[in-house]
Amino acid sequence: MDSFIKVKNVNKIFNEGTSLEVIGLKDINIELRKGEFVVLSGPSGSGKTTLLNLIGGLDGITKGDIIIDDLDIAALDEDSLCNERRDNIGFVFQAYNLIPVFTARENIEYIMKLQGSSQKECNIRVEEVAKKLGIEKYLSKLPSNLSGGQQQRVAVARAVASKPKLILADEPTANLDSKTALELMDMMERLNEDENITIIFSSHDPMVINKAKRHIVLKDGRVVENEIIS
């Protein structure tokens, strides 16, 4: 298999060497191809968020390797990791986490600006992504004037606009009602198909899980199921 992401024997121990030591992940091995639409599921505390954080370089690995597009992210220094997140990984958080003082447009174009894109390039891409996600009308609004679903769509647009190779979404629908959650998943599915972006998201909502093309189940920090859904 031509792997895009390789998670090899990854272990994560929190508070290692102290009395508060907790095993977050144990001997995780996963290989994903480019363009996959993957869901991580499992009960609370099973390690879904921990695994997403490790893949996204937001937390350090205790043991093992994570290779994304032939790049060992555990070997990167803080600056290179920052560049990697900026250029190749998009994040969607459960609580949206938009910058409250930026308009929806400014939130979406923020990463592009970090990448050095011109305002003209930003405008074109923001319009394109906003149209796909149906948020053209809200671009000039502040996050506080948007509903939860609209904010999450803006968050997805922010993650997608910079054309990352990978999007990591930690329970993106957890704060949304069923209808909005399904709409968001449909949009993410379309983005996955149209832009060939690998998307990994975590969820324990069966309706959302059913949208994924690969289903990885975690329990007590271990992978207990890894299946491709046709």
Place this chain on the structure above:
Amino acid sequence: MYKLIIKSAFASLMKRKVRTFLVIFMIASSLWGLLLMQGIYDGMTQQMINNAIRSDSSQLSIFAKNFRSQKDISLYIKSSKQIEEFLINEPNVKSFISRIVTSGLVATAKYSKNTSIYGIDVKDETTHASLDGYIKQGEFNFGKKNRGAIIGFQLAKKLKVGIGKKIILSAQNIDNQVASISLKVTGIIKTNNMALDEGGIFINKERAKIFLGLKSVNQISIMLNDYSKVDMLKAKLKTTFNDIEVFDWGELYPALLQTEQIMKSFSYISYIIVFFTATIGIFGVVLVSVLERLREFGVLRAIGTKFKIIVAMVFFESFFIGIVGLFLGSLIGGGTLYYFSLYGLDLSNFSDALDEFGMDAITYAVIKLEYFITAFIAVFSATFLSILVPLRVLKKSKPIEVING
């Protein structure tokens, strides 16, 4: 990108408007107070120094060797003619005067007091340093027959004499004999140079020569075109004439020089106070802002914002507060100083007390560019210092931990 950085920082400041404006007000008002205090203090010191220079020492004074230490009338400047010729040809010399200086006793029918006698030429003194400008009562001349005397106003008070009153001056002449001369008060002078006001009597220079049996003068005082060249001229005079001693005003009035230095020290202390006021004020605002926005900064870092951009956001907040405070403080402080430099700060209500210290009742403020440069450095340093701890807090926080709360 810069637009977003500025917008983020500015929005954060506006979120806490009252606190932001309070800190700006705190910086501006402390700067205003500092500038006003410094300008007025410098003005006071400068006026005291000017009074001493104009009324007595000039910028540079020449005496015969050992005259200052021995106060012996026979130690007059023997090469006065050559020195005067030298000074006429010296381009940096603006003007000079020669004086006869000695100690003596002044007496009326009822009172007597020790005095310093100055033999002067009224015309020369007028053009040299406008000594005539200090006349409080009467005229700046010695009458038709040069039998007049101009005396310090405190001395006149003590002797209880006024214009037209008779005084007797006694002093040791060059032959070590006590000589006396009867004079009429033609003018009363108030120079705010305490030594002169309390014990100075000016008489005609030629009459003083006859009275004391002197053939020459014992003080030559010089004003320069460019004061920065004072040391150069001093050295030149010393090497050209070996029978003289040359002093600048600071050596003749060491207390004034010390006052000037003390005032400078006070200024530095004041700047340190402003620096800490600004630092603590800005620190409070920025720290709270950073703590409130830890999650926001965590998200920014998670999505690929380098720490230096976060630093720029925090710095701009601090810089904005500092620079606005500095601008307002400088504007109001500078304006107030400008007003007082034109119209003076009238402290006439305290004139008796000020007279005791040789200070003018109206103080004209001084404005120097260095005040504003030092204020800028103090506030700018404060903006840097105030963000160090908040940035440390940010640096130590892990994005994922703050995002997850």
